[in-house]
Amino acid sequence: METREKILEVAKDQFSRFGVRSVTMEELARAVGISKKTIYQEFEDKKDLVKEVFSKILDEDRQKMVALLEGEDMVIEHLVKMSQMMRERLSSINPMVIVEVQKYFPEAWRIFEEFKTNFIQEDLIRVLDRGKELGYFRSEIDSRIMAKVRVNQITSMFDPSNFINPEFNFVEEQMVLMDHFLHGIFTEKGRESFNSKKASII
DNA sequence: TACCGG
DNA sequence: GCCGGT
Numbered sequence: 001m002e003t004r005e006k007i008l009e010v011a012k013d014q015f016s017r018f019g020v021r022s023v024t025m026e027e028l029a030r031a032v033g034i035s036k037k038t039i040y041q042e043f044e045d046k047k048d049l050v051k052e053v054f055s056k057i058l059d060e061d062r063q064k065m066v067a068l069l070e071g072e073d074m075v076i077e078h079l080v081k082m083s084q085m086m087r088e089r090l091s092s093i094n095p096m097v098i099v100e101v102q103k104y105f106p107e108a109w110r111i112f113e114e115f116k117t118n119f120i121q122e123d124l125i126r127v128l129d130r131g132k133e134l135g136y137f138r139s140e141i142d143s144r145i146m147a148k149v150r151v152n153q154i155t156s157m158f159d160p161s162n163f164i165n166p167e168f169n170f171v172e173e174q175m176v177l178m179d180h181f182l183h184g185i186f187t188e189k190g191r192e193s194f195n196s197k198k199a200s201i202i
Numbered sequence: 203t204a205c206c207g208g
Numbered sequence: 209g210c211c212g213g214t
Contacts, residue, residue: 045212046213
């Protein structure tokens, strides 16, 4: 594996587990088994490294989401699995990291914001439109507005005010939100299809 | 590895 | 005093 890839891989792991600010460049270099100098040959500074780690994480999610859209009739499964993916992503990251990145690494946070609007939202619009064509979702729903609503529901997990003092378990809350969202857009056919296969996809 | 400066 | 950066 290339040095750069190795650094990103180890940094992703260490940052996710211990937080960004509590992992020093010194410690990171030791964990990778290289010198600080080598890290600074690959990355401008710590901000740059954090940004690249974040891009890598989002790239992995992007790949998975593209793969989800492969099947012809995968509309409902797509929405369910996307929710699943985001829940897994959040539980794999130390909540402290989210706060740190927003506060001290605004460029990395911007990457995440762009991912939300440019990718997740556009992906949802396509899925909602496809679901309407297939008769799973009511034709009168506005795909663009509902896609935005759904992005906000999903990413509310990453809003510190929602996870610092959680009133509910966030997994349970996301499940309830997803169920409510789906039932709000389903046609009769969509609802029946969901009920008949929900045991196998949830 | 040692060092400077924030 | 610690840590990013040289």
